[in-house]
Amino acid sequence: MSSAAPSLKFRRPDFWSWTTLAAFLAFGLFLVYPLVTLIVWGFQDAETGAWTLDNFTKFFGRDYYRNALVNSMVVTLVVTFWTVIIAVPMAYFVTRFTVKFQRTIDVLIIISLLSPPFIGAYAWILLFGRAGIVTRFLSDTVGFEMPSIYGFNGIAMVFVLKLFPYLYLYACGALRKMDASIGEASESLGATAWATATKVILPVIVPTILAGSVIVFMRAIADYGTPQLIGEGYTVLPVLIYNEFIGETGGSSNFAAAISIILMAIAGLVFWVQNWLGNRRKFLMSALNPMKRRQLTGPKNWAVHAFLYLVVFVATLPQLTVVYTSFLKTRGVIFVPGFSLDSYRQVLDGMLTPIINTFVFGLMAIIIIVVVGVLVAYVSVRRANILTRVLDLFIMFPYVIPGAVLGITMLLTFNSPPLMLAGTVAILVIMYVVRRIPYTVRSSAAILHQINPNIEEAAVSLGASPMKAFWKVTLPAMMPGVLSGAILSWVTVINELSSTLILYTGKTATMSVAIFTEVMRASYGTAAALSTILTVTTVLSLLLFFKLSDSDDINV
């Protein structure tokens, strides 16, 4: 068939084709290539570089390593189970019943979600650790000896409290989308409130709960800071990887790579299973008539409030503890009675660099994230082709790659010319972009799906060039989605620990690294001051976002 003149933007390579290609190459270089390198390392002998399965036989051959795998699985599954038990009823109560200070609850939950888990771990040590405030108080006053917070119990508790907010926000989102008539129909057919909740409403949000649980699972299995601080003898995979890679006890990069492969395989498998299950049963909902909240009375009302407030209090307790600790008087690293600004003074004297670094690196990363994220979202929604579909897949990778693993892949790959990036600021910024861009891309793409392509066509039909149509019409309409993705990217960048720990050098340390090292050397005062600064920055960023976006919700 003779094809008459290819018209306007669809055929000729234009700005968007180049964008697609550039993004594809960039992700190929900074994400796929390092991953391939890691996999290659995992199958190579440390000494000779020959192909081998020794790293894997070593892992599965020794109890110590096998146990780490079992530990990781057990703690992750237990944590996922408990977050569901806590978060789903909370979401149900908050969406169906009138709850006093419901907005405050939501904001506190979001805040506790966004601070890094290891700060939670560290706060629980401050409270219930061997020399913890509560431990000492109980032991001094009533002679009660606290059960140990270290090991499995501590890790599990910290994770549950840090991660239930993901599920809570997911479940709230799904419940808010549900039309009131579903519940009304159930009740009109004679179902009790309990039957309506368990037989009609819950099944509809099961796919959402599943998706939320997978996020919890991913975070729990990938986190390094928490088990390192509070796990003590209870070794899990990320700790093992880190020790093997960095360890002073003669670790091996090849072995660390092999363990990383195992960890990614588990994460990838879980992710794939969830996707498969989720696609099999999907309910499309849009609430024309959202569920109305009902005022409970008497003991039921009491119980619901008590439950919600207790969970939120316990979840926010680490933050409060950290802030409180930061104002304690110190001598050296020891607390003495009374309050002071000593810790802040010490931080400002000796630890200004990490603070500045956090902001500088964070800003560099977020600018790249927003620009690239918007463009990638646009091509993947509006100019879909094979290349953009592969790009979509790349964007999903960071969800299943644990931070420590990503750090290792980058260090292994960019440790030699021509791309000798190890130790530079660039490698950190690139890592932040790769690791945190998915939030911005997904959120931008989501809003773009809701924007009718017609507005762009209308602009072009009124004489605007396709580029102008994008800048003047589509981009402004996308802004709310871009912003809500960017805030999440920003907050998670400035709180990033696992990858940074592997890639930083003395000069490029960030706040979270500084907090972590301070905690490791038991300098709790300065750690608390730094944590407080980080938390305040996070909270201020969030408040600014709420103000800009005129909402008090965030998509995770």
Place this chain on the structure above:
Amino acid sequence: MSVPISIRNITKKYGDTVVIPDLSADIHDGEFFTLLGPSGCGKTTLLRMIAGFIDIQRGTIAFGDQVINDVPVNKRDYGMVFQNYAIFPSMTVEKNVMFGLENRHVPKAEAQRRTEQMLAQVKMEHLAKRFPENLSGGQQQRIALARAIVINPQVLLMDEPLSNLDAKLRIEIRQVIADIQREIAITTVYVTHDQEEALSVSDRIAVMNHGVIQQVASPESIYRRPFNQFVAGFIGHSNSFDAVVVENVGGQATVRLEGGYTFAIDVLRRDVAPGTHVIVSVRPEDFTVHDSPSGLSGRVRLRQFLGSHVQYNLDNDSGREFLLNQSADFGTRLFQPGDVIHLGVDSRAVNIFDATTSETLVEGVLSNVIGSPVTEVPAS
């Protein structure tokens, strides 16, 4: 300044699926031309080819003398109104309307003046500074209309502009559109699947099915003298009865319906031989109720009172269902389900189709489709 549009031998395929096999049409200068058809008939594809959002794979489209195949969208001189308004959410009403003027580098003061004038014309001047998010569908569509015509385009394109509005607003905006179109006499291509809308606003209607124009004609002709059974069935309702031509002497003919009812008609083409199997098509309102038990009989199955008229679902002797509409004035007797009634047909109003080709056998009725075998002007 508006221009005629000529469409010649347009083809559109998606992969192996042919959406438009080979389509030609002429749209006259200043006329309100409607593309009407069921969903998937290719009408929106054709409109979007005129707009430039879809490639023209083969054939040409010209505005006046200028072939626009290679003209980029933003250089084609038309205004377009979209189904879902496509109002820019990040701009005020005024900025929306002014957008096209800015792209055409109209001086600021003049742009301002024309925008105000245009907003007044669609009665939206009081909302000029508002953002569109809280405006109703009807208001948004008025703005979309203003935005499309404020640039004085050569052509106005409308893609189902009323389909997202409720029934009342649909009629209101329909009138706004018709009024403004007549006033500025701009060549307009209007896409809809709603036959009532098409009948009410158009100068001419092109009925499309499977990417092929079935007939082009005025609303009256389309309704009264459909070229084929598809058009008869798509525009309004038509009851079809199998029939045989009993005799035909110079157009004075007699046909016998299934069940034996025989009647005379004088619109049949002269060349239709006696014995030809035909389909007789009768609109529900073109029956007369006989008092005597003669004519076409039907048993009332369902009665629906619709205000201005009453609609009956009847079963004929062979169990086939057909519809009868009767005016609902006070003198009219209402029938009950189970009643058997006898009907005659208004022989001027019936249409007769060839049982094999489905095309009309009524004298002088043409499809007026460019490139179809018979295109000369009807004799009568």
